[in-house]
Amino acid sequence: METNAETAAERKCPIETVIHLLGGKWKPLILWHLLESTRRFSELEKLIPEVTQKMLAQHLRELEADKLVTRTIYPSVPPKVEYMLSDYGKTMVPVLETMCAWGETHNRLSLRPAAQAIANV
Amino acid sequence: METNAETAAERKCPIETVIHLLGGKWKPLILWHLLESTRRFSELEKLIPEVTQKMLAQHLRELEADKLVTRTIYPSVPPKVEYMLSDYGKTMVPVLETMCAWGETHNRLSLRPAAQAIANV
């Protein structure tokens, strides 16, 4: 698809660049936990119980490909792998914080509730 | 699906709230153009030539349901409909600007280029 073929530099709107980077279902949560400290794969699994191993691995690999996180392998047995925000990833911290701030403020004024949520009211 | 049933207030991470609101394929671009001024449906079509009428209408209605944009109908013939950022939508301007700023800076350092983009280099 052509829209996938466009490079970041070709995107019409810089907002899309950010959405593209953070857009995976679990990426915000992963970054959220990496803001605090370095994490192992199994730690992230515990911190985000709903995510499957497949999706966690996939999103981590995408974040790594996007250079937002760094993957460090310690050649021990059993294996140990640590994920942390890269320096590049840290440049996005203000963006994440601004989004968080807005989200926190406006979470409470619930917006477009899902169908089931309406049904339960 | 359970994750869709959660209300905004139940979201684990406030970033998700923002992603949820801006997450449609054309929403960032729509808001981007509404930042500048009020726009008619047909203006947005010209500004975003790749979007279909269906998707434009759908995303505009979602943005309206989320109270980010206001829809004003002028009962003229042919019909005239104007879309603008609501006051609530304007509270998100700093978020959009922060994202834009990051995106603009980092667009140039192209990140994870798509396969075809690589092939063309």
Add this chain to the structure above:
DNA sequence: TAGGGCACTTACTCGAAAGTAAGCATGGCT
């Protein structure tokens, strides 16, 4: 020798998001 822990893959399935193409309602213009 069997089982366990870690950090993943792989193959398959499903549903939602997005795209395509066509139609509709109004009334004015020629």
Add this chain to the structure above:
DNA sequence: AGCCATGCTTACTTTCGAGTAAGTGCCCTA
């Protein structure tokens, strides 16, 4: 009478992201 413009809607199809479940490789321990 026929065509145009605007701002959509509808029905159908395709694509893609995400979920399920099972398997892999390594070496240590019991």
